[in-house]
Amino acid sequence: MGAASRLSSQAKPVLAVIGSGHAGFEAARTLERQLSDAEADLLMISDTDHLNYSSLLPLVASGVIDPRHNAVALHRTLRRTRILLGEVSSVDLEARAVTVLHPGGMQRRYPWDQLLLTPGSVPRATGHPGVEDQALRFHTLADAVELRDHVLEQLQVADAATDEAERRARCTFIVVGAGYSGTEVTAQLQLLTCRTLPRFPTLGRDMLRWILVEAGTGVLQELNPKLGRHAGARLRARGVDIRLCTTISELVGTKATLSDGDEISSHSVIWTAGITPSPLVARLNLPTERGRVSVAPDLGVPGHPDVFAAGDAAAVPDLTRPGQLCGQTAQHATRQGVRAGQNMAARLRGRPPRNYRHRDLGFVVDLGGRDAAANPLHLPLTGLAAKVVTLGYHLWAIPTAGNKLRVGTDLVLNAIAPDQDVRVRSVNDETPLRLTHNGLRSRESP
Numbered sequence: 320m321g322a323a324s325r326l327s328s329q330a331k332p333v334l335a336v337i338g339s340g341h342a343g344f345e346a347a348r349t350l351e352r353q354l355s356d357a358e359a360d361l362l363m364i365s366d367t368d369h370l371n372y373s374s375l376l377p378l379v380a381s382g383v384i385d386p387r388h389n390a391v392a393l394h395r396t397l398r399r400t401r402i403l404l405g406e407v408s409s410v411d412l413e414a415r416a417v418t419v420l421h422p423g424g425m426q427r428r429y430p431w432d433q434l435l436l437t438p439g440s441v442p443r444a445t446g447h448p449g450v451e452d453q454a455l456r457f458h459t460l461a462d463a464v465e466l467r468d469h470v471l472e473q474l475q476v477a478d479a480a481t482d483e484a485e486r487r488a489r490c491t492f493i494v495v496g497a498g499y500s501g502t503e504v505t506a507q508l509q510l511l512t513c514r515t516l517p518r519f520p521t522l523g524r525d526m527l528r529w530i531l532v533e534a535g536t537g538v539l540q541e542l543n544p545k546l547g548r549h550a551g552a553r554l555r556a557r558g559v560d561i562r563l564c565t566t567i568s569e570l571v572g573t574k575a576t577l578s579d580g581d582e583i584s585s586h587s588v589i590w591t592a593g594i595t596p597s598p599l600v601a602r603l604n605l606p607t608e609r610g611r612v613s614v615a616p617d618l619g620v621p622g623h624p625d626v627f628a629a630g631d632a633a634a635v636p637d638l639t640r641p642g643q644l645c646g647q648t649a650q651h652a653t654r655q656g657v658r659a660g661q662n663m664a665a666r667l668r669g670r671p672p673r674n675y676r677h678r679d680l681g682f683v684v685d686l687g688g689r690d691a692a693a694n695p696l697h698l699p700l701t702g703l704a705a706k707v708v709t710l711g712y713h714l715w716a717i718p719t720a721g722n723k724l725r726v727g728t729d730l731v732l733n734a735i736a737p738d739q740d741v742r743v744r745s746v747n748d749e750t751p752l753r754l755t756h757n758g759l760r761s762r763e764s765p
């Protein structure tokens with residue numbers, strides 16, 4: 320690994336952003352808008368080459384939206400930022416350099432003059448034996464594609480199986496966590512399985528079982544209990560078994576034990592119940608709150624005037640609710656990214672930073688089909704009106720015109736054309752790029 324090298328030969332300050340999620344992307348876009356080429360070199364380091372618009376992931380999993388249409392390509396949007404694909408393995412706050420592990424194993428150090436930390440969060444399932452190793456995750460674009468294939472595969476395997484217990488286990492799906500991702504993915508994938516079922520003459524509607532397990536007292540409880548009641552009622556009406564005040568105690572093989580004592584055989588336990596900041600945060604040796612980097616209201620890291628943090632990985636004080644932290648939502652991350660970019664530009668020019676303050680604008684939850692729940696500006700809506708608001712909001716919020724067009728076209732096509740409920744992989748495709756791979760082999764799903 321060589322010594323840290325400058326991006327350009329001129330001694331321009333380097334403003335670096337770690338992570339290309341909602342916060343990092345908006346920060347880089349703001350820096351490009353606010354700073355001229357002559358003022359700074361901009362650098363973004365991320366382990367993905369896109370911004371994943373996560374709010375629409377359930378629609379990617381259900382096949383309504385093409386995965387690439389949900390990905391905002393960094394190279395098309397951030398034209399003046401140097402984008403490096405790789406994982407930041409460490410940050411040297413004294414020497415002001417980050418170490419990046421690039422694909423292929425190459426490791427390099429890059430210097431910075433100002434740094435923004437936006438590495439986001441990852442799923443967390445600690446304290447639940449077996450779950451961390453065996454449950455399915457739902458966090459990235461690749462997860463959404465994998466999950467869709469997995470769910471379709473279960474019905475295909477169930478159709479071929481002769482053992483009744485095996486058939487039932489394949490048709491049983493357990494989602495843990497009734498926040499927005501758990502509620503939406505249950506709603507979308509349950510509809511996917513219902514519409515796919517007629518393809519399999521040996522499988523009856525009574526075989527299909529969707530169970531939504533939630534440790535709290537309600538669906539969407541932390542976001543909006545009223546919307547949650549509507550969402551819960553709609554899911555129950557479709558046959559989803561919602562278990563409140565319940566969690567998964569253990570997952571051994573295909574046997575899931577719930578805290579209410581029920582033992583359920585399933586090949587599909589989907590974990591959406593908890594997140595924790597990216598592992599990078601623990602390696603920074605910075606003060607944290609609930610695992611997130613402690614920051615001042617202007618998103619600066621105390622004691623490090625040139626370091627900022629934002630998004631899910633930062634413990635940002637919520638100035639509209641004194642004593643509380645901002646929620647880990649795209650709504651906050653997007654706006655914190657803008658504020659972080661503005662404050663980095665202000666610091667470069669010797670101007671004072673401004674605090675982050677945002678009062679939430681309400682939530683939108685897509686329940687599949689024509690159903691949704693939303694409270695734009697805290698006006699509660701359900702059914703078709705909520706659906707229009709929900710999709711309209713996402714089309715407005717997804718960052719680029721190209722993505723709006725692609726996602727909008729997918730929504731229209733899905734409304735008028737027959738679905739494309741097919742898997743991406745063949746049964747031989749577990750390691751599709753390996754030349755050594757050959758032949759059909761048995762593959763046990765988790």
Ligand SMILES: Cc1cc2nc3c(=O)[nH]c(=O)nc-3n(C[C@H](O)[C@H](O)[C@H](O)COP(=O)(O)OP(=O)(O)OC[C@H]3O[C@@H](n4cnc5c(N)ncnc54)[C@H](O)[C@@H]3O)c2cc1C
Pocket residue numbers: 337338339340341342343364365366367373374375376377405406407408437438439440457458459499500597599629630631632647648649650651652683
């Ligand atoms: C399925 C799902 C549905 C959601 N739905 C909603 C919704 O409807 N409404 C809402 O408001 N919020 C929703 N959220 C939450 C929202 O997505 C997050 O709050 C938001 O993405 C946080 O943005 P961020 O920029 O902090 O982090 P992220 O968007 O997670 O981005 C972090 C980025 O940093 C990268 N990274 C991490 N560590 C490293 C490293 N060491 N080196 C290099 N790169 C790294 C990651 O790969 C990622 O690209 C949902 C989340 C999920 C998973």
